[in-house]
Amino acid sequence: MxxxxxxxxxAIAERDGRFLLVEENTDNHIVFNQPAGxxxxxxxxxxxxxREVLEETAWEFVPESLxxxxxxxxxxxxxxxxxxxxxxxxxxHFSDQPLADEIxxxxxxxxxxxxxxxxxxxxxxxxxxxxxxxxxxHYPLDxxxxxxxxx
Numbered sequence: 660m661x662x663x664x665x666x667x668x669x670a671i672a673e674r675d676g677r678f679l680l681v682e683e684n685t686d687n688h689i690v691f692n693q694p695a696g697x698x699x700x701x702x703x704x705x706x707x708x709x710r711e712v713l714e715e716t717a718w719e720f721v722p723e724s725l726x727x728x729x730x731x732x733x734x735x736x737x738x739x740x741x742x743x744x745x746x747x748x749x750x751x752h753f754s755d756q757p758l759a760d761e762i763x764x765x766x767x768x769x770x771x772x773x774x775x776x777x778x779x780x781x782x783x784x785x786x787x788x789x790x791x792x793x794x795x796x797h798y799p800l801d802x803x804x805x806x807x808x809x810x
Contacts, residue, residue, distance in 0.1 A: 664740060664741040665738060666697065666698040666740075666741050666743070667695055667696060667697055667698065667741065667742045668696065668697075668698060668704055668707045668708040668742070668743050668744075668745065669692075669693040669694070669695035669711075669744045669784070669788060670693055670694045670695070670708050670711070670712045670722070670745055670746075670747060671693060671744060671745065671747075671788060671792050672694075672712070672718070672720060672746075672747060672748060672749040673746075673792075674749070674767060675767075676769055676770075677767035678693075678767065678768055678769075678770070679712075679716060679749060679765060679766075680693060680765070680767075680768050680773070681694055681715045681716060681758075681762050681763075681765050681766070682763045682764050682765075682766055683715075683761050683762050683763060684761050685781065689763065689779070690779055690780060690781040691766075691768070691773070691779055691780050691781065692780070692781035692782075692785055693788060694711055694715040694720070695715075696710075696711035696714070696715070703803075703805040704745075704803055704805070705745075705803070708720065708722055708743075708745050708747075709722065713753075713756075714758070715758060715759050715765065716749075716758065716762075716765035717754065717757075717758060717765065718749035718751070718752050718765070719752075719753070720747050720748075720749055721747050721748050721749075721750070722746070722747040722800060723745075723746055723747045723748065723797075723800070724747075724798055724800065725743065725745055725746075725797070725799070725800060725803065726744040726745060726746050726791050727744050727796055728743055729741070729742040729744065729784050729787065731783075731784050742784055742788075744784075744788040744791075770789060770793065773785065773789060774786065
């Protein structure tokens with residue numbers, strides 16, 4: 660039987676030593692995560708991360724590099740995630756835009772605040788992605804190739 664992980668995207672945006680996260684209600688738990696979500700049909704990874712950041716934070720996200728690709732089998736449920744994490748900048752905020760239903764708020768947190776809230780992170784990927792970014796892992800976006808059919 661073929662196994663298919665869920666493809667997701669995530670965004671790292673840093674401003675003044677703080678990282679953009681979302682506080683969200685997932686499975687009746689309040690957790691923090693990078694702005695992230697599932698890749699939709701006929702969408703490129705770049706389109707997906709831009710859309711997810713806008714929906715979850717009301718910030719316009721401009722991806723600049725790929726930080727890494729992460730395979731995470733969730734130990735609590737029989738789901739695995741294949742996450743493409745991007746670094747980029749957020750310069751434009753749409754303060755009147757409502758956030759996605761499950762999002763309680765967007766928040767900027769320092770690496771230290773994230774570490775001290777480790778137990779409240781949605782997954783270990785949150786801190787791992789930030790640490791990889793801080794370690795200088797940046798790969799060009801043209802590493803990704805998309806062949807999306809018009810139909």
